[in-house]
Amino acid sequence: MPSDRHVPTGTATRPVLRVERGIASADDDRLAEEVPVAMHVDGEPFAVMMATPMDLEDFARGFALTEGRVGSIDEIERIDVQEVLEGITVNIRTAKTCGSRFSGDGSLPRESPDRSAGIADEIGSYKEHALPRQLPGRSGCGICGSRELEDVVRRPEPVGLGPTIGVDAIERALESLRALQPVNAFTGSVHAAAWALPDGAIVCVREDVGRHNALDKLIGAMSTAHIDANDGFVVITSRASYEMVTKAAVAGIAIVVAISAPTALAVHLASDCGLTLIGFARPGRFNVYTRPQRII
Template identity: 40%
Template sequence: MNTKDVQRSSIDHRQDQQEAGFLSTGVSVALQSGESWETEELMDFVVEERPVALVYNGISHAVMMATPTDLEDFALGFSLSENIIQHQYEMFSCELEGDSGSGLQLQMHIHGERLQSLKSRHRAMAGPTGCGLCGKRSLEETQRKLPVLHRRGRPTPSVIQHAIQSIGNGQRIQLMTGACHAAAWMDGQGNLLLIREDVGRHNALDKLIGALVQQKVSLDEGFLLVTSRASYEMVYKAVTVGITSMVAVSGATGMAVDTARHSGMNLIGFARQGRQVVYC
């Protein structure tokens, strides 16, 4: 194999890893041995993070730092959870442009009425790692009207415990890197149905929402499980698309709890082995 073949093989390998959501890199590991420290040179995996621009009918709306996987799901989920569109059919097309080195663009074509609505509340938002409220132009823009859900039965403690055990093997990028969030849809018995991962917790949820809609998964049964805290933005996104139960492995913020209560959502936090906290 000549030098060009080696370079091409290296580029292809790097591209394959980027599409998988992680890259291999050399690291120096410090290990304690008694009272002294030793250094070992190893290869490790790190999660991918790239700027992804969401562009509607040629107008750039947001630039998010995201893991470059399941980006079509991300485009649809973000558009629905941010109320840019209200139905999947209002997005006519979605094309991925650019490359993961210089940045990616999700070029979407949406219904004209939805575009006009977007223009009327346009925000120049540069969101670091899925920060959903970054770039708001006024405090009023954070006071969003949400639907009132038809409250359904809360998942039982035993079902949640089973869900916690079920999600682990589905976190492919997290298992490789230890630095990735996940959002998963569990059925009524706590079995894993769908999972999406991203370096940003909001992005992971948007990817999951997009996948649920694309695969026509009913939200009438089952619940959302996230490997992060339950922030206001996470609850908002879930309520917007009609998710009635959300379980988080970490705690919830006060605004998230208030929003869940007013919207009729079941919200459970600190879902750990043998323990969970019911907020509402």
């Protein structure tokens, strides 16, 4: 665990009364920060997410891609991050040539001005016409802010061929990940998403109180580092919900390794888009739910 002299970004200490065997003592506890982050696209409010306030430009890039606001991260021209009294606003400036990585019509038309509402009012930002997902989102919720059923279960296009990886690569990634999570080591309360090469070497990790946020941050960081999403695999320290599968597939990731369980819908979507989904990954064992041919 990091020493008290080194407090990682995105963490804080707060006073706590510890009670053990009936004896109370005052102490300081180490906690992860969680703040409202208002995502705007070209000045228009899109969603408010509860997130750990670090790596926010990575978050913006990944979020814009996996939520269908851009067809490619290359369409993002600038990201402006501004702290306000009630939280943080992140404005994603695009080339206004948004495509979609979802099958069919992956996005809804904008609502008329009289029906729209500025979702960022809660954190002191713009009052402008809202894009489809215009409600606040919680740190652990991937569907909060979606208004229609068709917005919730999005079917991504098939992923690419992807790599083949060995059991030893998965073992190597799992063993090395713990030492690469400074915020979790300090607080014990955040998720991580890591990118590993086919040999299991981890080259990028992002952390957040929200599992979806951690994955979005990783996807954004990978784009900045020009990492090929078709040449490696992602490891997540959470369950594999369908939102995690969808975000990975939209980013072109072909293999997802989750430390916890997948959901039935996640397995269905992974099979449908050709993604290899692994759950209950622990040293010495894991379950392969879809496309096992990529595991050798």
